[in-house]
Amino acid sequence: MKDTIEKIFQDLSQLKAATQKEVEEARIRFLGKKGEITALMEQFRSVAPELKREYGQKLNELKKEALARIEELKAQACQAASSDAPAEDLTMPGDVVPMGSRHPVSIVRQQIVDIFRKFGYDVAEGPEIEDDYHVFEALNFPPNHPAREMQDTFFVSSGHLNPLLLRTHTSSVQVRTMETQPLPIRVVCPGRVFRNEAISARAHCIFHQVEGLYIDKDVTFADLKQAILLFAREMFGPETQIRMRPSYFPFTEPSAEVDVSCNICKGKGCNICKGTGWLEIMGCGMVDPNVLKASGIDPEQYSGFAFGMGVERIAMLKWQVNDLRHYFENDMRFLAQFATATEV
Numbered sequence: 001m002k003d004t005i006e007k008i009f010q011d012l013s014q015l016k017a018a019t020q021k022e023v024e025e026a027r028i029r030f031l032g033k034k035g036e037i038t039a040l041m042e043q044f045r046s047v048a049p050e051l052k053r054e055y056g057q058k059l060n061e062l063k064k065e066a067l068a069r070i071e072e073l074k075a076q077a078c079q080a081a082s083s084d085a086p087a088e089d090l091t092m093p094g095d096v097v098p099m100g101s102r103h104p105v106s107i108v109r110q111q112i113v114d115i116f117r118k119f120g121y122d123v124a125e126g127p128e129i130e131d132d133y134h135v136f137e138a139l140n141f142p143p144n145h146p147a148r149e150m151q152d153t154f155f156v157s158s159g160h161l162n163p164l165l166l167r168t169h170t171s172s173v174q175v176r177t178m179e180t181q182p183l184p185i186r187v188v189c190p191g192r193v194f195r196n197e198a199i200s201a202r203a204h205c206i207f208h209q210v211e212g213l214y215i216d217k218d219v220t221f222a223d224l225k226q227a228i229l230l231f232a233r234e235m236f237g238p239e240t241q242i243r244m245r246p247s248y249f250p251f252t253e254p255s256a257e258v259d260v261s262c263n264i265c266k267g268k269g270c271n272i273c274k275g276t277g278w279l280e281i282m283g284c285g286m287v288d289p290n291v292l293k294a295s296g297i298d299p300e301q302y303s304g305f306a307f308g309m310g311v312e313r314i315a316m317l318k319w320q321v322n323d324l325r326h327y328f329e330n331d332m333r334f335l336a337q338f339a340t341a342t343e344v
């Protein structure tokens with residue numbers, strides 16, 4: 001028995017087990033139910049009493065040694081297993097996160113606003129859900145004007161006196177600005193507007209406008225023309241010409257429609273300008289005295305001009321997009337083309 005104990009001590013010192021599985025096999029070999037050390041323990045019962053003390057001590061040491069050795073091998077196997085896992089390669093290039101870009105409508109709205117900011121205009125905004133007063137009444141729309149009909153306007157409430165509706169133009173922000181801001185006023189009002197229109201290549205029920213308003217003493221139609229000419233040249237290039245055609249809006253008198261020279265054919269006539277050499281970009285005019293009065297401004301002392309343009313329309317002309325619906329469908333192949341179009 002003494003020899004067996006010595007042999008097992010030796011075996012333990014040379015024991016190798018690289019994996020968890022091998023460690024477990026070694027444990028079973030020495031300490032399992034039929035293990036070598038377990039067998040020695042059985043034999044110990046029949047050892048002569050005078051040898052029991054000596055052998056007992058040796059056996060205990062052996063068992064302790066076996067347990068310690070197995071623990072040691074187990075720890076080594078564990079460490080090996082975790083360092084075997086494929087290490088992260090820190091030199092790998094990172095995942096590319098695709099860069100988004102601004103929507104073409106946002107780009108153009110910003111360009112319009114930036115141009116007028118340079119001329120000293122502030123930016124004003126107002127609510128999209130408006131009341132009849134700010135969208136129509138204060139802007140001199142007669143009570144039976146067709147724009148007030150259900151087929152043109154989305155109504156939110158049907159109150160007879162001053163129903164709530166989705167604003168059909170940003171001219172409502174003119175009124176709110178005149179009501180609240182001190183004179184002189186020089187603002188542009190960008191925003192979303194809503195009209196009850198069938199969706200087509202040229203019309204949508206939601207679109208964007210930028211409204212402009214300038215009120216001071218002695219503002220004339222010549223000032224309006226100059227502001228719009230400067231804007232058109234900043235927007236469409238320094239060669240751009242403008243022309244004004246008489247028009248009608250309830251809130252301006254006189255009123256005009258503004259065309260810019262076609263920047264594609266340079267005025268010669270092409271299919272974008274339908275052979276005319278001109279592209280319509282906005283409505284404008286001198287603020288009607290009734291509109292000034294409605295917001296508490298004395299038309300004897302002050303005068304002003306206003307203009308309003310569709311952002312999608314300007315964007316379509318700038319980039320020759322022939323179908324308005326592209327701006328709303330958000331097809332990435334369309335949007336990605338404007339990723340670099342941020343310059344004014």
Ligand code: DAH
Nearest residue numbers: 169171283284285306307308
């Ligand atoms: N509000 C008009 C529209 O939605 C655009 C407009 C025309 C605004 C003339 C103006 C203006 O301020 O003077 O069609």
